[in-house]
Amino acid sequence: MRTTRFLALAAAGVLAGAGLAGCGAEDDSAGDAAGGGPITVKASDTACEVGSTEVGAGTVVFNVTNSGAKVTEFYVYAAGDRVMGEVENVVPGLSRELHVELPAGTYETACKPGMIGKGIRGALTVSGSAAPLTDDAALAGATDSYQRYVQSQTGALLDKTTEFVTAVKAGDVARAKALFPVARTYWERIEPVAEIFGDLDPKIDGREEVLEEGMEFTGFHRLEKDLWTTGDVSKDGPIADRLLTDVKEIVAKANAEKLSPLNLANGAKELLDEVATGKITGEEDRYSHTDLWDFNANVEGSKAAIAALRPVLTERAPDLVTSLDAGFATVDTTLAEHRAGDGWKLHNELSKADLKDLSDAINALAEPISKVAAVVAK
Amino acid sequence: MTENRVSRRRAIGLAGAAGVAGVGVAAGTGALLRGTFDPKPTSASSASGAVPFRGEHQAGITTEVPDRLHFVAFDVITKDRARLVELLRDWTVAAARMTAGQDAGVVGAVNGAPEAPPDDTGEALGLPPSGLTLTVGFGPTLFRDADGRDRFGLADRRPAALAELPRFPGDALQPEISGGDLCVQACANDPQVAVHAIRNLARLGMGVVSVRWSQLGFGRTSSTSREQATPRNLFGFKDGTANLKAEDTDLLRDHLWVQPGDGQEWMAGGSYLVTRKIRMIIETWDRTSLGEQEELVGRTKGSGAPLGQHDEFDPIDFKATGPDGKPAIAETAHVRLAHPDLNNGARLLRRGYNYVDGSDGLGRLDAGLFFMAYQRDPRKQFVSIQTQLARHDALNEYLRHVSSGLFACPPGVRDQGDFWGRALFD
Numbered sequence: 162m163r164t165t166r167f168l169a170l171a172a173a174g175v176l177a178g179a180g181l182a183g184c185g186a187e188d189d190s191a192g193d194a195a196g197g198g199p200i201t202v203k204a205s206d207t208a209c210e211v212g213s214t215e216v217g218a219g220t221v222v223f224n225v226t227n228s229g230a231k232v233t234e235f236y237v238y239a240a241g242d243r244v245m246g247e248v249e250n251v252v253p254g255l256s257r258e259l260h261v262e263l264p265a266g267t268y269e270t271a272c273k274p275g276m277i278g279k280g281i282r283g284a285l286t287v288s289g290s291a292a293p294l295t296d297d298a299a300l301a302g303a304t305d306s307y308q309r310y311v312q313s314q315t316g317a318l319l320d321k322t323t324e325f326v327t328a329v330k331a332g333d334v335a336r337a338k339a340l341f342p343v344a345r346t347y348w349e350r351i352e353p354v355a356e357i358f359g360d361l362d363p364k365i366d367g368r369e370e371v372l373e374e375g376m377e378f379t380g381f382h383r384l385e386k387d388l389w390t391t392g393d394v395s396k397d398g399p400i401a402d403r404l405l406t407d408v409k410e411i412v413a414k415a416n417a418e419k420l421s422p423l424n425l426a427n428g429a430k431e432l433l434d435e436v437a438t439g440k441i442t443g444e445e446d447r448y449s450h451t452d453l454w455d456f457n458a459n460v461e462g463s464k465a466a467i468a469a470l471r472p473v474l475t476e477r478a479p480d481l482v483t484s485l486d487a488g489f490a491t492v493d494t495t496l497a498e499h500r501a502g503d504g505w506k507l508h509n510e511l512s513k514a515d516l517k518d519l520s521d522a523i524n525a526l527a528e529p530i531s532k533v534a535a536v537v538a539k
Numbered sequence: 540m541t542e543n544r545v546s547r548r549r550a551i552g553l554a555g556a557a558g559v560a561g562v563g564v565a566a567g568t569g570a571l572l573r574g575t576f577d578p579k580p581t582s583a584s585s586a587s588g589a590v591p592f593r594g595e596h597q598a599g600i601t602t603e604v605p606d607r608l609h610f611v612a613f614d615v616i617t618k619d620r621a622r623l624v625e626l627l628r629d630w631t632v633a634a635a636r637m638t639a640g641q642d643a644g645v646v647g648a649v650n651g652a653p654e655a656p657p658d659d660t661g662e663a664l665g666l667p668p669s670g671l672t673l674t675v676g677f678g679p680t681l682f683r684d685a686d687g688r689d690r691f692g693l694a695d696r697r698p699a700a701l702a703e704l705p706r707f708p709g710d711a712l713q714p715e716i717s718g719g720d721l722c723v724q725a726c727a728n729d730p731q732v733a734v735h736a737i738r739n740l741a742r743l744g745m746g747v748v749s750v751r752w753s754q755l756g757f758g759r760t761s762s763t764s765r766e767q768a769t770p771r772n773l774f775g776f777k778d779g780t781a782n783l784k785a786e787d788t789d790l791l792r793d794h795l796w797v798q799p800g801d802g803q804e805w806m807a808g809g810s811y812l813v814t815r816k817i818r819m820i821i822e823t824w825d826r827t828s829l830g831e832q833e834e835l836v837g838r839t840k841g842s843g844a845p846l847g848q849h850d851e852f853d854p855i856d857f858k859a860t861g862p863d864g865k866p867a868i869a870e871t872a873h874v875r876l877a878h879p880d881l882n883n884g885a886r887l888l889r890r891g892y893n894y895v896d897g898s899d900g901l902g903r904l905d906a907g908l909f910f911m912a913y914q915r916d917p918r919k920q921f922v923s924i925q926t927q928l929a930r931h932d933a934l935n936e937y938l939r940h941v942s943s944g945l946f947a948c949p950p951g952v953r954d955q956g957d958f959w960g961r962a963l964f965d
Contacts, residue, residue, distance in 0.1 A: 423654065488746065513715075517749070521616050525746025535655030 198222075199258065202272070204251065205229040209272030209281035216263070218289035223259040225272075227251045234273040236280065237261050241486070243468035244310050249276075249317035249347070261309075263287045275503055299473045300422045300537070307425050307469035311351050314462075315412040318347035322408045326401040329384055329394050338388050342446075342454035342504065345381060349455045350462035352435060353428030354415050361411045365404065368445070379403050382448075389448035422470065426534035429466035432459040433527040441520050443508035453505035456519075457496060463530070464489055470537060478536045481529055488526030495522040586728050589668035592638045594951040595808055596796065599672030600888065600913050601785040603764045605726050608756030608892040609733040610814065610909065611741065612719025612944055613748035615681060620691040624964050626747045630675070630723075630740055631958035640668035643739035660742065663735040671727040673736055675959045676812050676946025679703055681720040696963060698803040700811055700916045701947045707929035709940065716752040716816065716942040724812070724911070726890070730757070752942070754816065756892025756909045763890055769843060769851060772908055773819055773893050774937075776836050777843035780851055781878070783888040794886045797915055805962035808950030810913040813921045816894070816942035819907035824937045835934045837872030845874065871933040877924055885920040887912040907938070917945060 199222040201212040206229035225235040225248055236247040237259070245268065246261030265287050271280030321344035328337040348355065348366065356362050363371065365380045379400055387394050394401075439445040440456040467474070467485055474482050495518055499506045511519075586605075590598050615623060633643045642648055644658025651657050682697035684690055723740055727733040734755070741750050760772045761779025765786050772778040783790055792798070797806045824832070833839055833846060843851035847859040847867030857875060859867040868875050879886050890913070895906040914920040929935070949960050 426654075521746075521749040524749070525616070528742075528745040531656045535652045538652065538654040 199224040202226065202235055202270070203228060204233045204235060204272040204274070206231050206274045207281075209235075209270065209283060211270050211283050211285070214284055215286045215288065218263060218265045218287050221261055221263050221287070223248075223261070223270075224256055225251055225259060226256040227253050229253055229274050231275040234276050234280070235259060236269075236271045236273070237263070237285065238269045238271065239266065239471075241468055241471045241482075242464070243306065243471050244313075244465055245306065246309055247313045249313050250320050265289050277503055299476070303422050303425060303469045303473055304420050307466055308420055310465045310469065311354055311420075312416055314347045314351045315415050318344065318351075319408060319412050321347060322405055325384075326405045329388075329401040330398050332395060334388060334392050334394060337384070337394065338449070341381070341385060341388065341449060342451035345451075346454055346458040348381070349432075349435075349458035350465065351415065352459065352462065353424070353431045354418065354420070355411055356431075357418060357424075358411055358414050361407055361414075364407050365411065368447075380407070382446075385446065385448045422473070422537045423534055425466040425470055426537045429463040429470075429533060430527060430530045432463040432466075433523055433530060435459050437520065437523050437527065440508075441516055441523070446508070450507035450509045451505070452508040453496070453499055453511075457505065460489070460492055460496070467530070467533065470533065474533065474536060477539070478532075481532060481536060484529040485526070485533075488522075488529055492519075492522045492526050495519055587667040587669055589639050590670055590672050592635045592673075593953060593957075595953075596951045597672075597674045597809070597948055598638070598951070599674035599724055599726055600795070600810055600890075600948070601763055601791065602672050602726070603670075603767060603785070604759040604762065604890045605670045605672075605728040606757060606759060607727050607730040607733050608759075608909065609725045609730070609737045609753065610756065610911070611723050611725075611737045611753040612678070612751045613721040613723075613741075613744065614751045615690070615720040615747065616749045617747045618690070620964075622747050623691060626744055627675075627960050627964070628958045629743050631952055633739060633743060634673040634675075634736070634959075635952070637663075637736050637739065638668060638671045638673055640666075640671075643736075643743070660735060660738055662738075663732050666729055666732055669727040669729040669732040671725065671732050671736060673740075674724040674726075674812075674948060676722040676724075676948040677701075677960065677963065678719050678721065678944065678946050680718060693963065696803055696805065698797075698801075698806050698947055700797075700802060700806075700918060701945065702918060704813070704917065704922060704943060704945055705926075707925055707940070709929055709935055710943070711939045711941055712943050713941050716754075718944060719751045719946075721748060722812070722814075722944060722946045730755070754894060754909050754942075755896075756894050758893040760891040760893055760908055761889040763888060772891075773821065773895075773906055774824060774832070774836070776832075776838060776840055777851060778891070778908075779889055780838075780843055781886075783886055790886065791888070794915055794920065795888050795913055801915070805960075805965075806947055806949060810888075810915065810948050811917050812944075812946045812948050813910075813912050813914070813917055814942070814944035814946075815910040815925075815940050817908045817910055818905070818939040818941050820937045820939070821904045821906055827937075834869055835871075835873060835937075837868045837874035846872075869933070871931050873928070873932055873934045876927045876932050881927060882923045883919070885923050887914050887920055887924070889913075913948070 200216065202223050202225040203210040204225055204227045211223075223235065223237075227233045230253055232253070233251045234247060234249050235251065237245040239245050245263060246259050248257045248259045251257050268285040268287060270283045270285050273280035321340065325337060325340040325344045328340055352366075355365070363376070363380075366382065367378070367380055368382050369378050369386070381404065383400055384394065384397060384404065387397055436456050436459045440452045440459065443450060443452050445455060446452045467489075471482065474485075499511060499515065590602055592598060617623060637643055642659035646658045648657045648659040648661030648664055679697065679701050681690065682693045682701070723737060725733040725736045727736070737753065741748075759770050761782045762769055763782065763785055765784050769777040769780050783794055785791075795810055797809050797811070799807045801807070829840060837855075838845055842849070844853055845855040845868065847856055847861065848854075855868065855874060855878065857866070857868055857880070861867045875881065889911065891908050891910040893906070894909045895904060897905055899905040912921055949963060952959060
């Protein structure tokens with residue numbers, strides 16, 4: 162689909178060099194690990210206690226335990242909310258480990274009970290010897306950082322899709338409806354990566370009218386249609402199983418895929434284009450009207466890709482970084498007006514004026530984002 | 540790879556010779572089709588050439604009206620005055636380039652980095668300037684918003700003449716296609732050139748302005764020069780016979796250009812634009828007898844002569860009576876109500892266009908007149924005339940005013956460092 166062009170660019174070797182540099186950087190940093198045991202993180206619905214706020218450069222391990230009642234997430238951010246590492250979907254009562262490579266610098270940790278908002282933040286200082294990044298290493302670092310993000314999302318995608326599929330097969334329509342936009346969040350955040358696998362994307366996310374002659378209508382939107390129109394999913398067991406199989410396959414492929422910095426730049430733009438075409442109009446989730454969940458997830462995915470590229474952009478085009486920050490802030494503010502509880506208003510609850518404001522905010526951000534690829538490529 | 544990169548400027552040079560021949564053929568065919576119409580042939584330079592962008596007044600007001608229009612109204616969505624000014628500077632540079640037949644940006648549509656979106660959208664590559672003019676205007680809401688807030692520190696610079704138009708009887712205005720903080724009128728002989736210009740300005744404005752509404756037009760419905768024959772509107776009548784013409788220098792000073800001392804000095808040399816989208820109820824009109832159509836308008840449909848006279852430009856005699864003893868031109872006839880004699884001498888420079896926006900879903904043509912008129916003071920001119928028409932014009936049975944706009948169009952861009960509206964923001 163739209164991915165053909167930048168895949169070709171990646172293959173042409175713009176990124177082959179960066180990929181090699183990436184491997185080198187990983188090997189180096191793996192050599193001087195921080196030492197010491199995992200840092201314990203006690204997460205609850207109201208607190209985020211990080212066992213140590215000063216660590217040595219290298220691989221740092223966090224052990225996150227959720228003692229709250231809400232599902233939580235744990236992040237390590239560099240400046241500009243660039244995600245250095247994260248664990249998603251830590252359900253109450255469980256512990257999860259996060260391994261993250263951190264060069265010397267100042268960071269923030271964050272727990273996100275309920276998986277929304279900026280989270281409960283704390284400072285983290287990393288000291289020790291870490292060579293300054295060269296240009297190429299910065300690009301390699303960008304793809305490494307984004308690939309960690311993709312992995313965190315695919316893990317949560319698999320978990321939440323499994324829960325969704327289980328609810329469908331159990332005939333629990335109310336629960337399936339509640340899980341539908343949540344599972345899709347993880348999909349929508351990494352959609353450009355999923356689109357690389359052009360045969361799986363339509364099976365998982367295809368809408369009825371875009372399917373080619375002879376292709377079966379499967380995936381999220383098929384189940385959405387049944388859940389919201391007839392409410393009868395008694396015959397959808399095979400469709401649900403098929404969705405889970407397809408998601409497992411795309412997760413494995415996405416995690417194995419070597420991404421290029423141009424994939425990130427173009428992906429960030431494409432996510433906003435997705436918003437501008439499918440989400441603003443409400444055509445994507447036409448039965449459930451949960452388009453704003455997807456909208457927000459697309460923006461978050463775009464932000465993650467830009468955040469990964471931030472060191473490169475800051476060095477090469479600082480003015481562009483300023484415009485991007487302002488653009489994301491405006492989108493977030495405009496979108497925040499339509500929050501409803503832990504989720505979002507339905508698309509059909511928004512007025513035409515609301516949608517135009519959102520559209521303007523997306524266009525204002527997409528314009529500077531369209532300049533990122535050229536900066537990365539130069 | 541380099542030899543494939545064609546600049547629009549180079550393409551114009553190549554197209555030059557072919558363009559002249561093409562226009563000659565078109566003019567000849569037009570004369571044949573229109574029979575006795577006998578329009579003066581359009582010169583090659585005005586049909587395909589470039590209209591100077593800089594000057595005392597903005598181009599696109601008294602400039603000979605070309606055949607195509609793309610008009611757009613924008614909302615300003617930034618709160619930052621500096622960003623608005625920066626956009627007006629960027630727009631001025633792009634407008635100067637595009638009206639000269641160049642790409643909107645210095646890199647161009649096809650010469651940039653493969654990873655970057657081009658700084659011109661490319662659909663005008665290979666096309667000549669086509670007489671493109673771009674004319675900018677500022678709406679009342681740029682000075683104060685609906686809640687009365689001074690948005691950009693401009694409130695005390697709002698001209699008194701830029702007063703919101705009153706509500707006229709029968710108005711069926713749709714807010715979503717009315718008003719606007721800024722407007723740009725693109726006129727050209729090639730619709731692709733006009734659309735290209737607006738599209739590129741909208742692209743440059745992302746994040747600063749947002750398109751509120753836009754309108755395509757074809758078939759000018761008035762003449763702004765004695766060089767042009769009077770065209771017909773979609774009712775089939777000649778329109779704009781008594782229009783102000785570029786040649787009427789004294790009349791233009793009195794009725795068109797804002798003069799020093801009229802109020803806000805930044806507007807001296809500028810003009811006020813009123814736009815009205817007037818839908819025509821085509822199907823019922825087409826069932827109306829020829830006699831009634833002519834009575835409603837007050838002119839004959841064939842020659843355009845006032846009723847009771849012979850030629851289009853014969854003076855209108857409001858006292859003349861027909862064979863039945865009644866006034867030849869009815870009390871409610873359009874030409875009588877719109878005439879300067881009934882409106883304290885008020886005159887307008889009109890440059891409206893026909894429009895067809897397809898059909899309306901009920902099988903009716905969604906069509907009419909996109910009326911545009913420039914003037915020195917709308918309060919004394921458009922408002923006076925439209926009040927008469929809205930109250931009494933028998934033609935109103937076949938018309939619906941669905942959109943309205945009012946804009947202060949500043950004077951022309953004088954030199955290299957000047958930009959659209961600089962005097963307003965200084």
